Amino acid sequence: MPTRLFTSTTLAEMYRFVLLLTGDGRVAEQVIAETLHEAEAKLGEIRQETSRKAWLIQRIRQRCQRENVANDQSVPRLLRTPVEVGASREILPIEAFIVAQRFSTLPEPERSALALFYLDLLEVEEIGRLLKTSTEDLAVTLADARVLLREAMEATPA
Amino acid sequence: MNAKGAEALLPAYRAGDKPDARALKAARFAENDPALREKLREQAAFDAQVMGAVRSIEPPADLREKLGAVREARAGAVGRRQWLSSAGLAVAAGVLLIIGVLVYHEMESRADFPGKGAVEGLLAVCGKMDGTELEIKKAPVPAGQLGDALYMAGFEGFALPPEFNDIPAVGWRVFKLQGHRLAQFAVDRSNALVFVFRASDFGVQTGEGHDWRLIQREGWAGAVKAQGGMCTLVAIYGGRGEVQDFLKTLKRP
Numbered sequence: 341m342p343t344r345l346f347t348s349t350t351l352a353e354m355y356r357f358v359l360l361l362t363g364d365g366r367v368a369e370q371v372i373a374e375t376l377h378e379a380e381a382k383l384g385e386i387r388q389e390t391s392r393k394a395w396l397i398q399r400i401r402q403r404c405q406r407e408n409v410a411n412d413q414s415v416p417r418l419l420r421t422p423v424e425v426g427a428s429r430e431i432l433p434i435e436a437f438i439v440a441q442r443f444s445t446l447p448e449p450e451r452s453a454l455a456l457f458y459l460d461l462l463e464v465e466e467i468g469r470l471l472k473t474s475t476e477d478l479a480v481t482l483a484d485a486r487v488l489l490r491e492a493m494e495a496t497p498a
Numbered sequence: 499m500n501a502k503g504a505e506a507l508l509p510a511y512r513a514g515d516k517p518d519a520r521a522l523k524a525a526r527f528a529e530n531d532p533a534l535r536e537k538l539r540e541q542a543a544f545d546a547q548v549m550g551a552v553r554s555i556e557p558p559a560d561l562r563e564k565l566g567a568v569r570e571a572r573a574g575a576v577g578r579r580q581w582l583s584s585a586g587l588a589v590a591a592g593v594l595l596i597i598g599v600l601v602y603h604e605m606e607s608r609a610d611f612p613g614k615g616a617v618e619g620l621l622a623v624c625g626k627m628d629g630t631e632l633e634i635k636k637a638p639v640p641a642g643q644l645g646d647a648l649y650m651a652g653f654e655g656f657a658l659p660p661e662f663n664d665i666p667a668v669g670w671r672v673f674k675l676q677g678h679r680l681a682q683f684a685v686d687r688s689n690a691l692v693f694v695f696r697a698s699d700f701g702v703q704t705g706e707g708h709d710w711r712l713i714q715r716e717g718w719a720g721a722v723k724a725q726g727g728m729c730t731l732v733a734i735y736g737g738r739g740e741v742q743d744f745l746k747t748l749k750r751p
Contacts, residue, residue, distance in 0.1 A: 351561055351565075352556065355555070355557035355561065356553070365558070369561070369564050372561075372565060373564075373568035436551045436552065436555045439548060439551040439552055440555060443552070458545070458549045458552050459552060459553065460512070460514060460549075463516060464510050464517075464521060475507070475510055476506055478510055479506055479508070479510040479521070482509040482510055483509035486541070486544060489548065490544070
């Protein structure tokens with residue numbers, strides 16, 4: 341029942357976000373269900389929040405991080421090594437779910453930062469607040485994340 | 499802003515309706531700097547490709563049903579654990595003692611009343627809703643203050659039982675069913691939906707002075723009461739017990 345008060349658009353946004361963070365559709369359903377369950381139980385707390393969306397996103401992210409630690413994903417994490425940004429390479433044709441899977445191999449906080457940025461779930465300042473970083477540092481994180489995602493897109497599938 | 503500052507902020511630039519002000523300034527600076535312009539072009543091209551891909555991800559068509567199933571499974575597991583605990587057994591013993599009284603009230607509330615079918619039809623409406631129908635408000639409003647908004651939306655004579663006046667409404671609408679207008683609002687508690695309609699429009703007679711009549715349909719349970727020609731129906735996804743629990747939370751004036 342908690343889903344009744346959330347629009348289909350919001351559910352779709354949540355689903356995409358979890359998928360990018362975990363790369364697993366079943367985990368996405370589990371995480372969203374648990375978050376909505378919590379939201380239902382804490383409606384009063386959410387009401388106090390300036391941004392309900394930020395509240396939901398923060399809870400979803402925490403759950404995804406716990407899931408990722410618990411599942412010890414078989415997909416190896418990319419190392420945070422500095423990589424020269426070369427010319428933009430063609431990554432088409434992009435299969436959306438392949439992108440999501442590659443996305444989920446990025447380290448944190450690059451993964452969350454880029455997911456929130458691309459999904460346009462929060463404004464840049466809000467992303468910074470969520471990740472407890474300044475806009476300048478967030479810009480560095482986003483630049484690193486793009487480089488790592490490019491690498492991941494070109495990597496041989498596991 | 500100089501080239502160094504612009505280059506540092508450029509990665510935070512996201513094209514769209516509301517780009518970050520400082521990142522936008524950096525992007526505008528980059529437009530006039532050959533090296534940064536090329537960097538911005540590459541970034542924008544990559545972003546557009548990935549954004550297009552990730553935003554095209556569609557959740558399963560039956561996501562809502564799956565979420566409900568996950569929640570029920572979780573609730574079931576919690577329920578089983580609680581049942582097995584000694585505290586759960588003690589509570590069960592207490593419940594058995596009062597069950598006789600509850601059975602009497604339950605049988606009373608199950609009695610048919612004129613218009614019961616129409617009210618059950620309204621519960622079926624709940625099952626078809628996905629949340630987008632209601633105009634969701636940022637801040638809850640006491641339900642008793644919805645009269646003007648609902649009047650402006652086309653529903654005249656909105657009235658609630660006094661105990662509903664202070665409950666927080668988070669969204670509402672006026673819609674037509676079988677040619678009659680109904681007001682509906684969502685409560686920021688128990689995910690309850692409340693319908694208000696003229697009893698005569700749907701031939702509902704619960705009996706003046708009679709307490710709430712309980713009904714059930716398609717996984718939804720409701721409590722309906724007619725007062726002064728206006729009917730109030732509370733609908734909650736779940737069983738009659740959930741509706742009764744909700745009614746108990748209302749403050750009697």
